[in-house]
Amino acid sequence: xxxxxxxxxxxxxxxxxxxxxxxxxxxxxxxxxxxxxxxxxxxxxxxxxxxxxxxxxxxxxxxxxxxxxxxxxxxxxxxxxxxxxxxxxxxxxxxxxxxxxxxxxxxxxxxxxxxxxxxxxxxxxxxxxxxxxxxxxxxxxxxxxxxxxxxxxxxxxxxxxxxxxxxxxxxxxxxxxxxxxxxxxxxxxxxxxxxxxxxxxxxxxxxxxxxxxxxx
Amino acid sequence: xxxxxxxxxxxxxxxxxxxxxxxxxxxxxxxxxxxxxxxxxxxxxxxxxxxxxxxxxxxxxxxxxxxxxxxxxxxxxxxxxxxxxxxxxxxxxxxxxxxxxxxxxxxxxxxxxxxxxxxxxxxxxxxxxxxxxxxxxxxxxxxxxxxx
Numbered sequence: 001x002x003x004x005x006x007x008x009x010x011x012x013x014x015x016x017x018x019x020x021x022x023x024x025x026x027x028x029x030x031x032x033x034x035x036x037x038x039x040x041x042x043x044x045x046x047x048x049x050x051x052x053x054x055x056x057x058x059x060x061x062x063x064x065x066x067x068x069x070x071x072x073x074x075x076x077x078x079x080x081x082x083x084x085x086x087x088x089x090x091x092x093x094x095x096x097x098x099x100x101x102x103x104x105x106x107x108x109x110x111x112x113x114x115x116x117x118x119x120x121x122x123x124x125x126x127x128x129x130x131x132x133x134x135x136x137x138x139x140x141x142x143x144x145x146x147x148x149x150x151x152x153x154x155x156x157x158x159x160x161x162x163x164x165x166x167x168x169x170x171x172x173x174x175x176x177x178x179x180x181x182x183x184x185x186x187x188x189x190x191x192x193x194x195x196x197x198x199x200x201x202x203x204x205x206x207x208x209x210x211x212x213x214x215x216x
Numbered sequence: 217x218x219x220x221x222x223x224x225x226x227x228x229x230x231x232x233x234x235x236x237x238x239x240x241x242x243x244x245x246x247x248x249x250x251x252x253x254x255x256x257x258x259x260x261x262x263x264x265x266x267x268x269x270x271x272x273x274x275x276x277x278x279x280x281x282x283x284x285x286x287x288x289x290x291x292x293x294x295x296x297x298x299x300x301x302x303x304x305x306x307x308x309x310x311x312x313x314x315x316x317x318x319x320x321x322x323x324x325x326x327x328x329x330x331x332x333x334x335x336x337x338x339x340x341x342x343x344x345x346x347x348x349x350x351x352x353x354x355x356x357x358x359x360x361x362x363x364x
Binding site: 043047050051054055057058059061062063066068071072075076079080083084138139154155157158159161162173174177178205208209212213 | 235238239241242243245246247248249250251255256257258259260261262265266268269270272273276
């Protein structure tokens with residue numbers, strides 16, 4: 001029984017959390033059935049759920065954390081929380097479990113972002129002088145050409161810059177711009193009201209602009 | 217003067233990057249952090265990842281079970297203590313109710329007057345009370361009995 005879809009097949013799937021739902025094999029149990037079995041004490045059912053959805057959790061983790069060990073920690077934490085919350089899970093439709101697990105993962109990532117900021121942990125460190133000069137140059141080029149696509153920002157530099165944002169700003173921006181979720185979907189994932197999501201998204205974009213202006 | 221001009225020029229330049237451009241640059245920044253499928257799969261398929269999850273789940277279950285057993289011991293103790301405490305309360309209440317009646321019966325059988333509680337306190341005469349209020353020992357007058 002294959003545990004995961006081939007990487008090539010996954011790469012062709014559209015962006016978005018709900019697109020992570022793997023193709024069901026006819027004879028396979030649905031997520032709801034596996035949850036019911038896991039609740040009844042069937043360990044292999046939870047193993048199957050883990051195998052089926054670990055990639056979704058890993059991808060979400062990489063939206064917020066650059067290092068593999070951090071993402072592995074997010075995967076562990078999310079599945080442990082999911083295991084102990086199985087009793088609260090209310091299925092119903094095909095993608096319920098994916099949404100439910102994504103919600104747990106996003107909240108786990110948010111908690112971890114806040115913890116990292118509270119402790120002042122930044123494994124990446126501050127920008128080096130060269131990086132700051134590079135960024136300044138890039139931003140000045142933008143003012144002249146307006147060609148953003150050629151900005152060629154390294155992942156390391158991007159992570160250092162985004163680590164300067166508040167955790168909730170970072171969360172909103174990642175869900176909005178990378179996951180391409182709607183305000184209502186973000187509201188569902190985070191548990192914040194729609195008005196709060198709108199307000200925070202506005203503030204997050206403003207915060208990002210302010211942060212970039214500092215390098216000009 | 218030259219520095220001032222340069223600063224002014226910088227300010228004009230930075231203002232010239234409008235919000236729209238900065239937003240697009242911000243989007244590029246966010247896209248730059250995207251991990252590749254290989255990285256995502258490597259983290260997801262990390263060896264012993266599921267084993268580590270199971271170990272932590274088992275440890276948490278053990279901790280919860282221990283917590284539950286402590287509560288169970290306390291509840292069982294409380295459950296056993298409740299009837300004993302209730303019985304003691306009933307015995308104490310009954311003996312409190314019966315004690316004066318029994319003592320009265322005993323005294324009546326001995327032919328004694330039942331004692332009044334704090335009888336010595338309330339057995340002042342009116343003269344004693346007045347003398348006490350005036351600060352004089354009972355049985356004495358204030359100015360040596362009023363004789364010259």
